[in-house]
Amino acid sequence: MEWLKTHRNDVILIAVLIALGGALLLWLGLTRQVGGVARVQIDGETVMELPLSQDARVELGEPGRGNLLIIENGTARVERADCPDQVCVRQGAVRYNGESIVCLPHKLIVSIEGGVENGVDGSTG
């Protein structure tokens, strides 16, 4: 406790920084929005847009050089990738606007976008 007294300014600085970091985290958490579609891009070209509201299993790429994309419960994830690094598989599921899964070896990008779902107004809070 002696340390706290002699380092009062340090303690205040640490508390302020943690509070600011927490506030930033909270703000980002509150303003994020659940996305509407998963846009699939291969080699820079959009090959499909899958609504997150509809569960799906999609094989992408060629056999032996592809990825298995799963849409489930409003989230998108890559379940299998035929590449050594498995970065995209380990990343897990994405669901919020602006999130993306990237598989560099196959030049695949799955990104979550706002988008309006079929017949449903996507602009919910």
Place this chain on the structure above:
Amino acid sequence: MKASKVAQYGLLTALALVLSYLESLVPPLWVPGVKLGLPNLAIVFALYRLGWKDACVISLVRVVLVALLFGNGAALAYSAAGAALSLTLMGLLKRTGKFSSVGVSVAGGVAHNAGQILVAMAMLGTSRLAWYLPVLWISGTVAGVLIGIVSGILVKRVPEQK
């Protein structure tokens, strides 16, 4: 420049370099960029023992050497921005005389991470990385406390070179 100072420069630069290498061996945690900032031990020590300008020189040499040895151009830009922001803030805070090495190193840790993220965001032209900011902000604070405590002890215990 006195020979003993040259020797201290060399030692601290080498130490910072070895600590950078050690840290690069630790596998990344759940978020890339969350790390202890071990090289900062040498930088904060230099800041207190030698002075601000000396710490800047050692940090600059470290950043360039690390980029040449283990990194690439992009990594150089990130870490140079982080180091510059960190040293500026640490120098200012130390000058006020109101903080110990802990407060100074905490500010340095946060500034280092924030600088890296801001440059990465500017270079990639995306705000997607904004998520990293609060996470790295807090991890920088925690790492800064630890580095500040240890380097404070070191500055006290390591005998002064004449």
